[in-house]
Amino acid sequence: MILVIGGGVAGASVARFLAKKYDVTLIQDKIWEKPCGGGVKVKVFDEFGLDKGLIRHLIDEVEIFYKKNKISIPLKGKNLAIVRRDEFDAYLREIAKESGVRIIYGKFLGIENGRAIVRVGDKKEKFNYDILIGADGVNSSVRKAIGLLEVPKVLTLYAKVNLKVNSCRFFFDKKLGGDYYGWAFPYDNLAHIGSERRSFENLCKYLGVSPKPRGYYIPTWQKGIEICKGNVYFVGDAAAQVMPMTFEGIYYAMKSAKILANSIINRLDYKKEWEKVYLKDFAFMKFLETLSKTSLRGVLLNAHKLNLIKDLTISFWLRA
Numbered sequence: 144m145i146l147v148i149g150g151g152v153a154g155a156s157v158a159r160f161l162a163k164k165y166d167v168t169l170i171q172d173k174i175w176e177k178p179c180g181g182g183v184k185v186k187v188f189d190e191f192g193l194d195k196g197l198i199r200h201l202i203d204e205v206e207i208f209y210k211k212n213k214i215s216i217p218l219k220g221k222n223l224a225i226v227r228r229d230e231f232d233a234y235l236r237e238i239a240k241e242s243g244v245r246i247i248y249g250k251f252l253g254i255e256n257g258r259a260i261v262r263v264g265d266k267k268e269k270f271n272y273d274i275l276i277g278a279d280g281v282n283s284s285v286r287k288a289i290g291l292l293e294v295p296k297v298l299t300l301y302a303k304v305n306l307k308v309n310s311c312r313f314f315f316d317k318k319l320g321g322d323y324y325g326w327a328f329p330y331d332n333l334a335h336i337g338s339e340r341r342s343f344e345n346l347c348k349y350l351g352v353s354p355k356p357r358g359y360y361i362p363t364w365q366k367g368i369e370i371c372k373g374n375v376y377f378v379g380d381a382a383a384q385v386m387p388m389t390f391e392g393i394y395y396a397m398k399s400a401k402i403l404a405n406s407i408i409n410r411l412d413y414k415k416e417w418e419k420v421y422l423k424d425f426a427f428m429k430f431l432e433t434l435s436k437t438s439l440r441g442v443l444l445n446a447h448k449l450n451l452i453k454d455l456t457i458s459f460w461l462r463a
């Protein structure tokens with residue numbers, strides 16, 4: 144019996160794949176809309192057999208703003224989709240259910256004598272498991288329950304605002320984006336915006352909006368983060384599997400879920416399997432992210448005025 148904690152993109156995906164072979168129960172805390180820009184590579188729809196009707200916007204270029212420059216980067220076609228996370232996550236849980244996963248809405252509280260304690264309604268229930276999967280996001284309670292360190296993370300502020308944007312915009316001035324970047328993505332007739340806490344107010348002033356933001360952490364991946372211990376495995380934000388520099392977490396959570404399911408089914412070493420596929424790309428992007436925190440940020444960004452660099456960047460993004 145496999146118990147998956149968290150029914151976001153990582154948990155719903157790993158549960159779906161494991162249900163082909165095992166008895167799988169998934170515990171999801173609540174129905175909500177994860178604070179997220181909802182930007183995901185379009186190829187995820189074909190790779191995971193998902194309904195393209197979930198796509199709210201199709202994006203064919205991104206715009207980088209830096210020191211009064213705007214650089215447009217075409218994405219070689221409409222290769223970036225924007226989804227609404229409440230719809231997308233609910234859809235993935237529905238597919239998991241159709242694949243045989245038992246879904247229980249409740250909150251994982253901890254582990255006692257090898258059993259998971261879950262609050263379901265106003266009762267505490269105990270669940271046996273042979274394998275436990277922590278897909279419970281950046282503040283993973285499963286990590287805490289087994290005494291693993293939290294994943295490294297950065298606090299971002301995020302809001303929906305009344306602003307018209309047709310592409311995905313990235314603001315790289317430190318004032319607007321801090322060590323990483325500020326962003327504005329379309330969300331139906333509104334926009335999602337976000338930035339590190341210290342730069343959010345400046346970003347709002349720059350965009351001419353004054354929303355009430357919500358704070359949420361995003362993992363900052365680094366080499367060596369533990370992603371399994373004994374019969375407990377982690378996937379998605381709970382394993383910090385968010386691409387450095389771009390901060391794409393949806394696609395990599397789902398791809399990592401596939402690697403984890405395959406490793407469990409075929410009794411392979413999950414960490415090794417994950418590293419075989421992603422270590423090089425994640426380490427390379429971490430290197431760029433580190434450079435981007437230095438005075439070389441301008442060099443990295445301005446290089447994207449050259450068509451050759453735009454082309455290389457997008458080819459890498461589409462391949463990874």
Ligand SMILES: Cc1cc2nc3c(=O)[nH]c(=O)nc-3n(C[C@H](O)[C@H](O)[C@H](O)COP(=O)(O)OP(=O)(O)OC[C@H]3O[C@@H](n4cnc5c(N)ncnc54)[C@H](O)[C@@H]3O)c2cc1C
Nearest residue numbers: 149151152153172179180181182251280379380391392393
């Ligand atoms: C502001 C912001 C913007 C972002 N924008 C993008 C973007 O545009 N594109 C992109 O690719 N990535 C983006 N990300 C990253 C992306 O949202 C995450 O990487 C992705 O959601 C990870 O999926 P997950 O399933 O691992 O975790 P989550 O989506 O966090 O899902 C975890 C689930 O576990 C549940 N849970 C938590 N604790 C418990 C518990 N104790 N018991 C039961 N259930 C529990 C939660 O309710 C949640 O549904 C963004 C992140 C932030 C914060």
